[in-house]
Amino acid sequence: MSEMNVTKATPIYILSGFLGSGKTTLLHRMLSYWKDGGLKPAIIMNEIGDVNLDGILVDDELPMTEMLGGCICCTVRGDLSMQMFELINNERPDVIVIEATGAANPLEILDAVTEVSLTAKIDIKPMITVVDSVHLLELHEAQKGKTYRLMMEQIRCGSILIVNKIDRLQGKQLAEVESLLRHLNPFADLLPAVKCDVDLDRLTTMYDPLHRNHDHHEGHECDCSHKNHETTDNDQEQGCRHDRVNETHDHVTVYSHYFQGPVNSEQFEKFIADLPRDVYRGKGVLSFSDTSSRFLFQYAYREADYLKIAPKGNVPDVVVFIGEHFDKNKLAEQLRQLEAIPH
CATH class of the missing domain: 3.30.1220.10 (CobW-like, C-terminal domain)
Structure with a gap:
């Protein structure tokens, strides 16, 4: 594991993925990995509800900030910059991992996190998206509904896709999932997994060449184009960011x-x-x-x-x-x- 220097920018990992995909399982694996390597990780947990139940299982010794009652990307967005600034300055963590609510639009999360760079020195790592391979096939077969479109957005915005729950796939379904993911996001690295058991040394040192010479979220922005969404030309000219947030959360x-x-x-x-x-x-x-x-x-x-x-x-x-x-x-x-x- 490479050494992290607290005097430099704090690395920020964002975990995206739909509800029940396995993000919390991956979070705990990453926390154990960093702790075993002698590092001090910190956690920001975002729940769209008003209770953080996943946080109950987090080690008391680890710094944790809870953002409840809405999504980082809109409702509680204004709190993120202040809370992350306080977390970095008060706790001096070696690394911060954000577990976003499964209802979150990943592009908006990236935008919200980049606002923190105005108050703290951070290094936003390529987004990790956990894909529920079984549920993806079910939704793709129907190809309708806002839940399906949100999952597609999460996949398109991921630089690393954890293809989770492959033990529940049958026959050629894994090949179908991987083919679909490569069609939706040809730039991402695919890591097949059961219970998010992946090579964490590889996961935390991966570098997406799309981010080279880009300032924070620009590389993600070009990945998450709206060409497959139902938007007007005017929406695309304006970026349609806040409108899309409302569309995402209304359902x-x-x-x-x-x-x-x-x-x-x-x-x-x-x-x-x-x-x-x-x-x-x-x-x-x-x-x-x-x-x-x-x-x-x-x-x-x-x-x-x-x-x-x-x-x-x-x-x-x-x-x-x-x-x-x-x-x-x-x-x-x-x-x-x-x-x-x-x-």
């Missing part, structure tokens, strides 16, 4: 539910099994009435996982769901009914 629905007490595990699992298909991602910290342990709950594309945890600090029982146009009121009522069931 994303987030619902956070704070529990008043424990719920029955079997009833909660049934509720999860019956979630509508337009709920893509779920996270939570739960107490169940039929067990003494607390659990970190994760849900992505019809699959749920529960991990026993002992949360640090005063962490409430909460679940957060992210998807497209689902009925938040219906979900809220169903969850209230779970709380009302006698224990």
Whole structure:
């Protein structure tokens, strides 16, 4: 691993990728890699909801900034410059990694991060996009909806594409995924992976020649052209940046539910099994009435996982769901009914 000098520009890695693709898994691998190499990494975690559940699993010793209640690229964009400046000056990290919300437009994230260069000396590394290979094939087959267009944007903006979950592909599907990715982004390096297990020494030292002689985000900007998007000529002349941010986020629905007490595990699992298909991602910290342990709950594309945890600090029982146009009121009522069931 190459040595990083804190007197020079702070390297900034941005992790992009759609909801449930595996960004948090990659984040933890990168943090362990840097720590094992004697470096001090710092984390900026961005959640479109008002709770940062992934941060519960981060080592207490690592500096972490939470940006909640919106996306770096628009809603909480104004906070980024100040928080990153404070993080660099107060903690003096060797490297910072930003895990962006899966609903984020990557070009807008890059623009937001480059604003930090006005207050702090930073070195923005080529963007890493984690691709859910299984979900990509499903969406590409339909080729419609704003979720599909957002995933395409994330892929086009990545200089390094982690082709994740290849163990769930069958037959010639891996070749189909790689062919599609090379068509969408012929400039990116493809790293096939299972659970984001990649060569981190290679990942963190890769250099994209498209960034040579470019000032921060210009290399990314030319990669993320709008030629495959539904925009007018006038939109392209103006860059259509803020309009595209609104278009991206209008279809994303987030619902956070704070529990008043424990719920029955079997009833909660049934509720999860019956979630509508337009709920893509779920996270939570739960107490169940039929067990003494607390659990970190994760849900992505019809699959749920529960991990026993002992949360640090005063962490409430909460679940957060992210998807497209689902009925938040219906979900809220169903969850209230779970709380009302006698224990």
